[in-house]
Amino acid sequence: MLIRKSKCLLFSGLMAAAICTSTSVTAATSTTVAAGNVSGWVRNAVLAGPAAASTSVTIAVHLALQNTAELKTLVGEVSSPSNAQYGHYLTTAEFAGQFAPASADVQAVQSLLQKAGMTNIQVGPYGAYVSATATVAQLRTAFNISQNLYTYKGLTLRANSQEPTIPSALAAKILFIEGLDDSGLLRTPSHRSEVIGNLVAPASAGASAANTSLATTSASTSTSTVTPPPVAAGNPSPYCNTYFGGSSELVATLSTAADVYGTAIPWLNCGYTPQQIQAAYGFNQVAHTGKGVTVAILDAYASPTLLADANRYAANHSLPPLVLGQNFSQIIPAGIYSVSPSDPCGPYGWWLEESLDMAAVHGTATGANILYVGSTDCGTSLTLALHNVLYNHLADVVTNSYGYGGEAIAVGQQASDDQAFMAGSAMGTTILFSSGDDGDLSQDNGVASGAWPATSPYVTGVGGTSLLLQNSSGAKKEYGWGNYRDVLADAQVNSAKSVTTSGPTQITAYGATFDDYAFYAGSGGGISLLEAQPAYQAAAVPLGLATTLNLSSGYTEPLPNAQRVSPDMAMVGDPYTGYLFGETFTIAGSATLDHGCKAISATEEYCENAEGGTSLSSPLMAGVIAVMDSKRADNSLPPLGFANPLLYKIGSTSNGVTFNQSINQIVAPSQPTAVLRAYAANLELARVVTISSVPFLITTTTPFALEVCGIAICEGLDDIFNFTSLSSAAFPPTTAGYNDVTGLGVPWLPVLINQLH
Secondary structure, three states: OOEEEEEEEEEEEOEEEEEEEEEOOOOOOOOOEEEEEEEEEHHHEEEEEEEEOOOOOEEEEEEOOHHHHHHHHHHHHOOOOOOOOOOOOOOOOHHHHHHOEEEEEEEHHHHHHHHHEEEEEEOHHHHOOEEEEEEEEHHHHHHHOEEEEEOOEEEEEEEEOOOOEEEHOOOOOOEEEOOOOOHHHHEEEEOOOOOOOOOOOOOOOOOOOOOOOOOOOOOOOOOOOOOOOOOOOOOOOOOOOOOOOOOOEEEEEOOOOOOHHHEEEOOOOOOHHHHHHHHHHHHHHHOOOOOEEEEEOOOOOOOOOHHHHHHHHHHHHHOOOOOOOOOEEEEEOOHHOOOOOOOOOOHHHHHHHHHOOOOOOOHOOOOOEEEEEEEOOOHHHHHHHHHHHHOOOOOOEEOOOEOOOOOOHHHHHHHHHHHHHHHHHHHOOEEEEEOOOOOOOHHOOOOOOOOOOOOOOOOOEEEEEEEEEEEOOOOEEEEOOEEEEEEEEEEEEEEEOEEOOOOEEEEEEEOOOEEOOOOEEOOOOEEEEEEEOOOOOOOOOHHHHHHHHEEEOOOOOEEOEEEEEEEOOOOOHHHHHHHEEEEEEEEOOOOOOOOEEEOOOEEEEEEEEEEEEEEHHHHHHHHHHHHHHHHHHHHOOOOOOOOHHHHHHHOOOOOOOOOOEEEEEOOOOOOOOEEEEEOOOEEEEEEEEOOOOOEEOOOOOOOOOOHHHHHHHHHEEEEEEEEEOOOOOOOOEEEEEEEEEEEEOEOOHHHHHHOOO
């Protein structure tokens, strides 16, 4: 006879939920339910049927560290500039001695997975996790859970809808079982291009032979079959600007005004060079280059041409070369260069991300050592790659240009990630995450919020800006990144200075006709639905941002307690004011598609084009931290480590117009601002792209924008609820310097580098 006993604890707050444990008393082994292992997105997904029993998946059982309360206190002490323990980081041995899970618990998890018939069982650093390869059938049996397929946001994802069952002896010892669902497929790189086109495999690309001979730190591809690069997909604008303003600026005169933007609109930026970015943020005015500092770049997969592309880029832009085993190394899985282009996580998009990250880090911290760390997919293996870097303290700075489109993750994942982030912080690692490229997510998720992991209180979330660099001295205008676009009707691009058009495309709705501006992309940011406000944000973040839920319906809901708000800092992210980077492609055989390319073989070419997204912002910020760390080392100081307490102590010290202080706040443009984008392949296509501003009536999906702005032009608007500032009673200008598009603001390195405490 089975006797079941249950106990439920109800936690009140933002996301009230009952956490229950149930114990089955039998003659065999008693079991308990491990709460926190069902992802939030499952509630909004549509059941599509059972998952195939034979499907192979990678799982990781994350164990709770010991003495986590003490760990949290320690992180606060070593990261706070006012604390006597500031910068007194733990060694890996000291961390293991104080916080590693008990070996008996690790062995018990190993035994659990072995008894279930799982294979490739491996123990992570200090026993922080145990990973294994399992079938769906084994997951069903081992954890007494469903394994069904669901449709969600256009994807078909596997998931469990019940909490797993584990041995009672492991209650409170298992923090999260990763891999019970396909949430990793929702984790995407945060790069955005102003180019129209998709990265596709060349027609001749079939299944590549397994590349099992590659060592985990090798960068050579000469002796193995590798997946060919994607076909080039350029689509250049016929005209672009090197700088904004001045006599060299290309401005087109429209035959019919583009509403509030008038008849004279400048062309988009051509793509900034490393030297231009160095001037924009003051890298060129400091002597330190990041020498002696290791920056880790974390991404899924590994581009076979990553190092070669980085060195072509370095040669083209007068940067020092990267040498394998000296100032460049990588940790990648064997066989990763032969991954199929059709792999569900989309390898080609991640390859682009990796090349962009390399160009951004090396283009700013030119003397830093770069460690590239890849994984076999965007799911469990990517998490483990990051956790290995943090728990083993393999780098001083870690930049991560990916995230989820919100926070609909399992509570256990939040806890296990936070645990790893605290571990990294305790050992002196600065952890950076892109804040996302989809604005406040209100239209995607029904509620405005930040995105995980940038909303963790133990990482520095990096948002994006639009950078209007005016000359080589670094003079600039810089605004919160938020692009709305409208195609010009009846367009004909006659020259760099002349465009014939009947004006922006219009639509009729709600009894009115208005210009059809649609949101394209913008800096992620906003309130966290998971994390309470950390102490370092209390004095800086306006109370309304931390205590108000904004719903896509236009309504708001007050919260009883302040929550974490992201991002913390920002750097350029707008692809229309983007950054040049280089990557190898398969030759397309079209002047348009092969734009910016030079042949390097009979079938391949190296191309440089502009790219943006907070995927750019995060590695640029990594360059800032690396340069600061090299200055600190010269002063016999430890690395910066968890940066937020120091950054918030400094705070925004400029007026949002000048950019000569440590951290410079970003405010809205004082007048409607836009750029023009056309397409060399079709001079009858041109569009107006807004820069942090948009006419008040946007599309039929956002009619309430008029209500929240109350004026004819919304400036500082990033999606619907994110603002850098507004002249409105409902959304007053931010006076403390913080906003939920760009955080505290952007760095000015010549001053910031001297803020050592």
